[in-house]
């Protein structure tokens with residue numbers, strides 16, 4: 001049985017269950033100060049490259065944040081959102097309905113492999129990739145995820161990826177993490193957020209920026225640039241070769 005103390009403080013867990021989902025929209029802003037700026041940048045990057053009638057794959061759609069950011073300003077865009085948590089998708093469904101976007105977004109419960117196998121004009125993976133854990137058989141889930149996206153984005157199409165990267169334990173990593181903790185403690189005024197940050201550190205499957213860039217390159221994406229770097233968070237835009 002899970003420990004009730006953990007249940008009270010552990011805001012992020014691998015299951016993304018109803019308890020975590022209910023608090024997600026508020027807590028993610030406490031942990032990631034540039035969360036809104038990040039989504040605005042994703043929108044700017046995709047708006048520059050995608051046509052008026054683009055079809056976009058959102059992997060790890062969560063509570064629907066990127067579909068709403070992208071969809072409200074781009075009335076011709078339609079979306080497929082995929083997420084492994086039914087509880088997060090339930091909230092996404094409500095958020096999309098409130099935003100008037102239900103008819104333009106299909107939500108699918110599952111992994112990238114459950115997304116339709118046709119070619120999208122663009123795709124996003126925001127705050128998802130860092131959680132991918134290698135299989136017990138040694139399978140490289142980050143590479144599999146990247147190849148899954150590669151199959152589904154058309155040549156010349158755009159991909160924006162944002163996630164946490166860094167070499168756990170190295171002095172630069174530790175000093176950036178400490179800065180992050182100090183900021184959350186000082187500004188969130190909420191012990192739960194600090195506990196959430198601790199669980200992020202444990203849950204993230206850390207890789208170096210070089211390793212991540214290599215994974216995307218091998219999967220067939222050209223790095224166009226680093227849109228944002230905030231402590232350990234990096235956001236890249238890429239083009240499918």
Ligand SMILES: C[S@@+](CC[C@H](N)C(=O)[O-])C[C@H]1O[C@@H](n2cnc3c(N)ncnc32)[C@H](O)[C@@H]1O
Nearest residue numbers: 016060061062065083084085088111126127128
């Ligand atoms: C931190 S949330 C990010 C949600 C949203 N992209 C955002 O920017 O707010 C991570 C989401 O990824 C989902 N997720 C985790 N592993 C996944 C996977 N392998 N495939 C699809 N979704 C996944 C979780 O269920 C959760 O909803």
